[in-house]
Amino acid sequence: MKKNSKVYVIVGPTASGKSEAAVDLALKHDGEVISADSVQVYKGLDIASGKITQTEMRGVPHHLLDVAELETKFTAEDFRVLGNKAIVDIISRGKTPVIAGGTGFYVDTLVNNIKYPAVESDIKAKINNLDIRSLNKLATETLPDTIWDSFDNKNPARVRSRLGLWLSHGEIPKPQLLERDLDLEFKWLGLNPNQEILNQRIVSRTDYRLENDMIAEVQNMLDSGISASWLKSVGLEYRLIVEHLEKEISVEKLRTEIINADMKYAKRQMTWFKRNQNIKWFESPEDLLEHTLTLNS
Numbered sequence: 001m002k003k004n005s006k007v008y009v010i011v012g013p014t015a016s017g018k019s020e021a022a023v024d025l026a027l028k029h030d031g032e033v034i035s036a037d038s039v040q041v042y043k044g045l046d047i048a049s050g051k052i053t054q055t056e057m058r059g060v061p062h063h064l065l066d067v068a069e070l071e072t073k074f075t076a077e078d079f080r081v082l083g084n085k086a087i088v089d090i091i092s093r094g095k096t097p098v099i100a101g102g103t104g105f106y107v108d109t110l111v112n113n114i115k116y117p118a119v120e121s122d123i124k125a126k127i128n129n130l131d132i133r134s135l136n137k138l139a140t141e142t143l144p145d146t147i148w149d150s151f152d153n154k155n156p157a158r159v160r161s162r163l164g165l166w167l168s169h170g171e172i173p174k175p176q177l178l179e180r181d182l183d184l185e186f187k188w189l190g191l192n193p194n195q196e197i198l199n200q201r202i203v204s205r206t207d208y209r210l211e212n213d214m215i216a217e218v219q220n221m222l223d224s225g226i227s228a229s230w231l232k233s234v235g236l237e238y239r240l241i242v243e244h245l246e247k248e249i250s251v252e253k254l255r256t257e258i259i260n261a262d263m264k265y266a267k268r269q270m271t272w273f274k275r276n277q278n279i280k281w282f283e284s285p286e287d288l289l290e291h292t293l294t295l296n297s
Contacts, residue, residue, distance in 0.1 A: 002200070002270050004183050004184075004185050005091045005097075005182060005183065005184055005185065006096060006184075006185050006187060007096070007097045007098075007099065007111075007184050007186050007187070008025055008029070008031070008096065008097070008098045008099065008186075008189060008287070008292065009100075009107065009111060009187065009188050009189065010022050010025070010098065010099070010100040010101075010189050010190075010191065010274050011100075011101070011104065011107055011188070011189070011190050011191075011279065012024045012102065012190050012191035012269070012270075012273070013019055013191075013192065013198060013265075013266035013267075013269045013270050014050075014089070014102050014202070014262055014265055014266050014269065015050075015115035015201040015202045015205050015262065015266070016102075016191040016192060016193055016198060016201070016207045016266075017191055017193070017196060017201075017284070017285045018101065018102065018191055019052045019056065019100065019222055020056075021048075021062075021100070021191055021194045021196025021285035021288050021289065022098050023052075023056070023057060023058055023060050024058045024224060024285055024289050025098050025288070025289055025292055026096070026098045026269065027060060028289060028292070028293065029096045029098075029292065029296070030094075030095055030096055030224075031060070031090075031095055031096035031097065031098045032038075032060060032061040032062070032063065032086075032090045032095050032096075032097065032098065033060055033061070033062045033063065033098045033099075033100055033177050034062075034063045034064055034083055034086050034087070034097055034098065034099045034110075035052075035059075035062055035063065035064045035065050035100065035101055036079070036099055036100060036102070036103055036106045036107045036110065037049070037051075037102060037103055037106075038062070038074070038079075038106055039234055039236075040066075040076050040101075040233075040239075041064060041065070041066070041068045041079070042065050042068050042069070042070055042074070042234075043066045043068065043069060043070065044070055044217075044221060045070075045211060045234065045238070046090065046217065046274055047062060047209055047213060047214045047217045047235075047236035048209060048214045048217060048218065048238055048241060049238075050205065051065060052161040053063070061195055063082075063083075063086040063090075064079065064082055064083060064086060064091075066220070067082060070221065070226050070230070071226060071227065071230045073124070075116075076105055076106055076109040076128075077109075077115060077116055077118065078117060079106045079109060079110060080105055080110050080113065080114070080115065083099070083106075083110040084110065084113070084135070084147065084180070087182070087184070088182065091182065095255045098143075099111070102145050102269055104269060105272075105273035108276075111181055111186050112177065113128065113177065113178045114175045114176070114178070115175060115176045115178050116175045116178055117168075117169065117173035117174075117175070117180060118168070118259065119161075119164035119165060119167075119168050120164075120168040123164055123168050124164055127160055127163055127164055127167075128160070131156070132154070132156045132159065135159045135160060135163060136153055136159060138163060139153070139159055139162070139163050142163065142164055142167065143162065144162065147166065147172060150228075161255065169297070177215065182268070186232070186259070186278075187292070187295070188276065188278040188279040188280065188293070189280055189282065189288050189291070190273060190279040190280065190281040190282065191281075191282055191283075191284075191285065191288060192270065192283065193283050193284065194280070194283060197283075199264060201262060202259055202262045202266070203259055205262075206255060206258050206259050207255070209237075210251075210254075210255060212295045214237065214241065215217075215241055215244065215245070215251075215254075218231065218238060218241040218242060218245065219245060222245065228242050228246070236261055236262065237258055237261075239256050239278055240254055240258055240261065241254065261265075
């Protein structure tokens with residue numbers, strides 16, 4: 001394998017055009033795409049997650065799509081391990097890896113090769129179904145005040161994570177920064193259209209998915225025995241569609257809620273990515289691709 005192998009990393013908010021840009025870049029640089037999306041790793045979560053189709057791939061191989069079964073737990077560590085295997089595989093065949101996705105935590109975990117401590121399976125099973133009130137009660141009985149006071153106790157995922165680590169290790173272990181056998185050069189690229197264009201894309205995308213059986217996709221999963229609670233835990237579209245199917249909201253309300261939720265999610269994503277000073281930002285996939293061609297000229 002060659003040293004200083006180049007790896008492109010494309011990030012940005014939802015609906016910014018990352019998937020299209022990744023395919024364009026891969027076609028120009030003899031590459032293959034590694035998807036970095038915490039929902040698209042699951043088999044069957046296709047339409048509502050915006051999973052790229054075979055037609056949209058235009059012949060470019062994609063990795064880390066459909067690698068997890070429904071109702072299983074897929075972690076950032078799972079993504080790091082599989083992502084590193086994909087990078088090694090792609091480079092070993094003389095191709096260029098293109099990491100693309102909007103799950104910033106996954107992207108950072110893979111690029112920086114950070115191993116996060118694991119929670120023991122029996123402890124995870126014990127606390128996974130606890131609501132926030134029960135979690136807080138157990139945490140106050142278990143965690144030292146110095147640990148308990150240092151994080152958001154209104155966020156079930158964060159309480160569950162800290163509590164699980166403490167019960168598993170008797171402390172909150174620090175993540176490990178691991179070395180790689182390969183010498184990789186990561187090129188960070190960001191897509192961030194102006195707000196009006198991004199909002200229009202979110203609206204158009206929502207309407208397209210609603211017209212193309214997004215609700216039926218979720219109904220079929222419920223009919224097959226996938227639990228409503230698990231689908232809700234996936235978040236965003238899946239949570240809202242389940243609520244619609246449970247008659248809590250109308251189709252019109254569903255559309256509005258999805259659009260608003262995605263716009264808020266896009267802002268949270270940009271808050272995450274803007275902390276990374278290595279990202280060079282572009283308003284369009286065309287500008288991003290032109291920049292990469294300049295880099296290689």
